[in-house]
Amino acid sequence: MTTAAVNQVIKGMKKKVKKDGETSAQMRVIGAGLPRSGTSSTKQALEILGFDPVFHMIQIFSQPDRAPVFERALRGEKIDLRQAFLGFGSSLDAPASDLFASMAREWPDAKVLLTVRDSDEDWWRSFSNTVMELQTSNFWWFCVQPLRPLRMQCRLVRTLNDVWTQKYNGIGPHIHAARTAEVLSSIPKDRLLVFNTKEGWVPLCKFLDVPVPDVPFPRVNDTKESLFALCVCNVVWSARSMMYGQKSTTG
Numbered sequence: 704m705t706t707a708a709v710n711q712v713i714k715g716m717k718k719k720v721k722k723d724g725e726t727s728a729q730m731r732v733i734g735a736g737l738p739r740s741g742t743s744s745t746k747q748a749l750e751i752l753g754f755d756p757v758f759h760m761i762q763i764f765s766q767p768d769r770a771p772v773f774e775r776a777l778r779g780e781k782i783d784l785r786q787a788f789l790g791f792g793s794s795l796d797a798p799a800s801d802l803f804a805s806m807a808r809e810w811p812d813a814k815v816l817l818t819v820r821d822s823d824e825d826w827w828r829s830f831s832n833t834v835m836e837l838q839t840s841n842f843w844w845f846c847v848q849p850l851r852p853l854r855m856q857c858r859l860v861r862t863l864n865d866v867w868t869q870k871y872n873g874i875g876p877h878i879h880a881a882r883t884a885e886v887l888s889s890i891p892k893d894r895l896l897v898f899n900t901k902e903g904w905v906p907l908c909k910f911l912d913v914p915v916p917d918v919p920f921p922r923v924n925d926t927k928e929s930l931f932a933l934c935v936c937n938v939v940w941s942a943r944s945m946m947y948g949q950k951s952t953t954g
Contacts, residue, residue, distance in 0.1 A: 730788060730810040732757075732911070734795030735803035735886045736818030737879060739830040741900035742796040745818055747921035748904070749793050752913050758791040758799050760856070767855035773798040774862045784809045797863055804889055814910065815890045817897045819883060827876035834860065835874070 732754050736742060746757045763770050769787070776782045777798055784806060788794065794806070795818070807815055820826035844861075847853035864874065871878045886895065896910040903920040 730792065730794065730806065730813045732793035733803055733806045733810065733813045733815045734793070734800050734818065735815055735882070735890070736795070736800055736898075737826065737830070737882055738797050738800075738834050740818040740820055740826060740879075741898075742800075742818055743923035744900045744921045745816070745898070745907075746795050747923060748900075748907060749795070751916055751918065751921070752908070752911060754793045754911065756791050756793075758788055758794040760796045760798070760860075763856040763859060764852045767852040770855040770859045774859055776802055777859075777862050777866045798859060801863070801866070803886065807890060807894075815886070815895045816907075816910075817883065817886045817890075817895060819897055819899055820879065821899065821901075823876040823879040826879040 732749060734742065734745070736745075738760065742759060746759050749755060749757050772782050772787050776787070784802070788799070788806075794800070795816070799806070803815060807813065820829070844857055847857050867878060868874055871881050883897070887897075896906065898907060898910075900920070900922075904915045908915045
């Protein structure tokens with residue numbers, strides 16, 4: 704299928720899903736899954752199905768002013784959820800997924816989507832090699848200081864790390880199972896889908912009551928991009944150390 708044909712299918716799907724009078728400010732899908740649980744692929748899938756715009760951690764890059772309000776929410780402060788998610792029709796990934804319970808109360812008609820990996824260990828392997836490194840890396844923290852969008856995102860994920868450490872009694876593979884149990888115990892079954900992206904379109908479309916599109920299910924793997932960012936940080940840190948070391952020896 705050509706790119707033009709795929710785009711035509713996507714446009715058709717969006718017309719079928721969006722109803723008269725709906726606006727993107729009304730949440731229709733609330734993601735409860737952890738980062739690195741297939742949220743990037745699922746984001747593209749929801750966009751194809753017309754449940755966009757989708758709020759995802761990546762939004763903090765382009766809208767860094769949103770970060771402080773989510774930091775406050777993660778620490779337990781009550782925020783105006785409708786204002787925080789203004790302009791979005793769905794949400795996935797942190798920090799929104801950590802607010803799934805309050806969001807489910809705010810939008811009682813929205814469906815809740817829990818993205819999961821095959822096992823706790825699979826999730827931890829992916830998370831610890833990417834997001835975890837960015838959450839705790841001093842190299843990354845140093846490198847992003849001049850870049851406001853990255854600095855705001857970094858501060859947000861560090862807050863997330865602190866909150867998880869306290870809430871889940873440490874950071875590790877057990878968080879994957881703990882989040883699943885948390886969601887299952889608080890969201891009614893008829894409102895919830897536990898979803899592994901390996902399952903593809905059928906369970907997702909059935910849950911959302913939309914036709915299955917005639918395009919492949921998105922398969923997004925952004926591990927390489929995250930690891931590349933860490934490599935860049937290490938290079939910059941090393942260059943800085945060498946530069947200042949040279950200055951100190953030459954007086």
